[in-house]
Amino acid sequence: MKQAMTPQEIKEKKPYLDWSLSEAEYDYIRTQLLGRLPNYTETGLFAAMWSEHCSYKKSKPVLRLFPNKNERVLQGPGEGAGVVDVDDGQAVVFKAESHNHPTTVEPYQGAATGVGGILRDIFSMGARPIASLDSLHFGELDNVQMKMKVKNTVRGIGDYGNCMGIPTVAGETTFDPCYQGNILCNAMSVGLMEQKDIQQGTATGIGNAVMYVGAKTGRDGIHGATFASADFSDERATQRSAVQVGDPFMEKLLLEACLDLITNHSDWLVGIQDMGAAGIVSSSAEMASEGKSGMELNLDLVPQREPDMSAYEIMLSESQERMLLCVKKGHEDDVKKIFDLYDLEAVTIGRITEGRDYVLFHDGEEVCHIPVSNLTDDVLEEESIERKPVRIEEAEHKGAWQPQVSNVEMTLCRLLRQPTIADKSMFYQQYDSQVRTCTVTGPGSDAGIIRIRGTKKGLAMTTDGNSRFVYLNPEVGGQIAVTEAAANIIASGAQPLAITDCLNYGDPNDPEIFWELHQSVQGMADACREFNTPVISGNVSLYNENNGKAIHPTPMVGMVGLIKNIDQVVPSRAQQPGDAVYLIGKTGDDYAGTELQKMMTGDISGVVKPFDFHHVHQYMQHLLSAMQDSLVTSAHDISEGGLGVALAEMLFGTDLGFDLNLSWMTGEQFFSETPGRFVVTVPHEKRDKFEQQLGNDATLIGEVTNSHWLTADLAMVSLNSNIGALQKEWEEAIPCLMKSKD
Template sequence: MPLTHLEPSPEQIEQEKIYRTMGLTESEYQEVVRLLGRKPNYTETGLFSVMWSEHCSYKTSKPLLKLFPTKGKRVLQGPGEGAGILDIGDDQAVVFKIESHNHPSAIEPYQGAATGVGGIIRDVFSMGARPVAILDSLRFGDLNNSRVRYLFEEVVSGIAGYGNCIGIPTVGGELQFDDCYNGNPLVNAMCVGVMKHEDLQVGQARGIGNTVMYVGASTGRDGINGATFASEEISAKSDEKRSAVQVGDPFMEKLLVEACLELTKHEALVGIQDMGAAGLVSSASEMAAKAGVGIHMNLDLIPQRETNMTPYEMMLSESQERMLIVIKKGSEEEIKAIFARWGLHAVAVGEVIEEEVLRLEHKGKIVAEVPSDALASAPVRHMPSRVPAEYTANQAAPVWKPEITDLAGTVHQLLTQPTLASKEWVTRQYDYMVQTNTVVAPGSDAAVIRVRGTKKGLAMTTDCNAKYIDLDPLEGGKIAVAEAARNIVCSGGEPLGITDCLNYGTPENPEVFWEMEQSVRGMAEACRVFETPVISGNVSLYNETNHQAIDPTPVVGMVGLIDDLGRLTTASFKHEGDAIYVVGEAAPEFGGSALQIMLDGKASGKPPVIDLQLEKKRQDEVLSAIRKGYVSSVHDLSEGGLAAAAADAVFGTEFGADLHFETDPVTELFSETQSRYLVSVPEALRKEFEATVAGAVLAGSVTRSENIEMHFVTESVSLRRPELEKDWRGVLSCAMSAKN
């Protein structure tokens, strides 16, 4: 209901069950009454409703998140702060996190995507790091659908508009299309930053009597109830909640980045946190709870860009480009001077108090007083789970065998599927060279940026094959982490750690919760084997439209360390005459494959099975070969199998390939068996490479040709690179030129 100055009384809130419209369940409301020892007023009810929403509290997913390994020799900061931090040597660290903005992007795609980027950037610089790269992970429905094309175009424009204006390169990511995302696109944004150890900051309100300051842009009425909106299913009524979508200003954020990075050098800074989901109530209550203290704030002092804003509106607004900081008492003028130089607000609005409450004052009255720890600690929900009948049927299904009579035509058709086609239509809208640190631009296995002042580089990627997870969430969860690690290794990097964005349907559905359980278990197992702890992340639930859930899509964002950029590798062939090796044998595993989806229109059966120990062994061997200088190019075999990998290796070059196999052509070309690589090796280094990488089979050589020649015992396939590449590059441009 619309808020007025004559707010409903606590008795009216209870009697009319207004708390339900805010998102609180009956039992949660009664728990609030118990915690307070009285009935909450309207503002207090709003504080609990937003902080106890799924989007802010993770009350459903917390039991599962405990399964992830979060410790490691490089971990400087794990989950619980704005972003995770890993040591990269030389007193330097990499900071990164991924988050979702799915619901806002479904109804207001430009601003939804733009503010998703803005929010994740603030999470990184609030830790004391300079943001150096952005990645994304995007999912959309059928491009023949005009609404899907509109969402796709606006989301990409939003990401480009914000990232380009703020001056942070968007260097990589992933993009997939499937009907299950028709009504509910996924927009996940990842930010990577670099910092010195000594600059590490945390979001804690320590020190009784210290000053709480509000810095950045003014508060408006945009984004109110954004967190609760993101904790419910998308429906025909979602358009009515456009006001729950924030509006971003990248130029203001650029100023805020510089001001806050200057602030982190000041000895008076005690704690800093972004006003993201749930706005001021989230930053204030979480900072207080983490330090075991309270905060008293005078809301009359909050910079407001609209008149007559109520306490409820000010506390729940998700206006962008704002931070809450705690500084040592007496340093207020010095801090104001820093922000004044950047043309930003810096206002003392409260103080840290010993009593562990969030106390809000407005127009001379206390309008809310609630335990800060209670706000930040929603009751955990232990959900029932049930094995889906569809999973059981897929496990029992006979092995799917494709029937192909035209191999060359099938390769061409496969490479022109939107998910496998060139993403240049997207990446050419991104400024991926700004800051001049980008060494490998979008299009290879992983993006790479240099660490200035060193010979080191950071490799980064986002990955998830949702079809595998839909068929078998345990196996698919393992594969999601393994593929990310392979992509890092293919660039010459050592996988360090991950951030995840767990996108699922409604957790009240026992089958959806079972998918969550199993995929998290699979991811956690892989993380332990690869020694890649989970240092940050996000959970996005209720990704459903009209009770139709998306495929379970737990996206993995991974960062790796390249110790010497002189040993950097990419997927493209480099030299005529290089030997071409395939590492790992193909098995007839087509469940959930790009080929199956193209031919059958759906995924079915069992996905590929992964042996994590074998995967780790091959990753170590391939990385060793790269670091010893034995290889010219490396590319992992994933979606589309060898056919897609071989094409990727010649596109954008003047080379072709001459390949010979004594295996079944369909299995060799299109199987998506895991733990496999396509590698080119200088002829003079073949023996050294073969001694380093077990299971490497010589398949042919790089040619200076316009053809990819593939010879099998029973037949040969010849693919013309120029024609194939032209069609591959034109898919998305052609689709987006269609009339809406």
């Protein structure tokens, strides 16, 4: 075994710089916190716990902008996942996490363990996971390497979720050159529980046991947290030691054992937490901090699958399928018997102690003795310089880009072939979306919908975000991300409840990137207050760069909504001929950052214009009321590709068509992406009542036909497209790109 450096050698050789601990932080730790030189193990613990991924030292000031409470929030940020009241003593639990760097390096395991990690966050709260979602962002499908990464990322998500028996019901997949060197894999999980069973990650009670349960510890994932807290580069592209290896069958056993303990023997349990980023050190130190306790651990007792592991390796390993429990003294054997039934490790590795010290022993020697607060509370928040990007200042002084659409049908066909718009079923067909038999609506709709067994209730869920809008106008782009998520929930007939997020950005030390983060979070926070959807969980993923080139700022919004009567779910496809077709919301000349602009120019430019999200929220609530009054037979929100793409998507998979009068709309506006709009269909006999509820926000534009043609008269141009031909273009685009030898 390689000998660790002495404290003096650490000071001189500065290995901590490779672990994302700065020299200033190291000096502060040794002079102000410890008053001595930290040893090798202690330095590693500080590096992990003070990483951006664990401490949010740069992003905390920005995160405080988010609202995180309302009348339904039972648990906000700070625990494994957020918890929201869904009536009748039940609660929905959800969270999203990023696994970007690991997925870029090793797509299959990176994506798979991303799913595994977020599932543990859910059942650590006492909830049974009932659904998974994802948000995936790749480079263009024009090279073999990216196609392989797409294929293996999707396979990793599918294999892990399918083996766990948890349906993947919704998500988003986009393609843009900015993700070529750093793909994004954001995983979201939703769980359901009785409110009485809510757990917390806390360790308290002198003499109570600290129990390690689950899989053995190996050397995989060491310094995964710091790996995710540094810029990515070609030199780091093969850093597979920081990528974990998952075993979904082991996780399934761990899930059942933990829920058995929580549901049937909660009186034995003080606290429970997933061993996620930074492994044992993060879970144990955070639980001790939460309980205002001291903790002593004997690392010789930690189950290990590799020989001669050092204290540093044991503490920082991010091996999967592991949990840490605080168990009341005297019940250790009782807990062990439960985990024995599932053939899982369950070992007492330490105790809660007096005071607030964090003490580790290994090979009979004390290898760490520091105050818990040094790891969790004394992190130096970093002040950040921010500056408005030059590109935005220049764009504000230029005229807006104006497209020229001479052939509406050809433009619609081309847009339907754009990978971000095109049919993604070749990917999501690899996910079991029906397992557990509670899925009402699966992938391909505005939102996934899960029935709550034994009730008439349902949960709608979605992941959304448009990085191109955020790149061009971060504040408005942040507002649009929340509005788009709310639109997907409303379109399904559900009331939005709350959000989780993954905030994916480049290097925050770049003043322009920190400005993007600050401005977009401000926009999201403003929209969250308007929609009464507090941020109850989530994560920040910074340093998403490759060789100094950052991704577009990509805040992902994961939103969950409540349907009080599952019979009132509204499908996204047209249902019957004769229904009236309405456009909800007003259409403007909004082309900056659109799929139309990207398709026509190969790039995006301009400034995304502000919009009245207060007014949008008002008519969304009116639309939801109309849905609850059974006035709407189908609804679809308008997003990428504008009204033209939304209309086509509503007809795919049906034998119906639309006959529309849009004489006031230009061919260009047909593809405008003005936010907050919907297309809905209404039975002919219910038109008057619908129009009374929606007022001037609803415009009658035509009716549903049984012709299987999309016909529309626009200003100066007309459209007459066969839906079968359009659907063929939409369905075949991605399979053709994936099969291409390029």
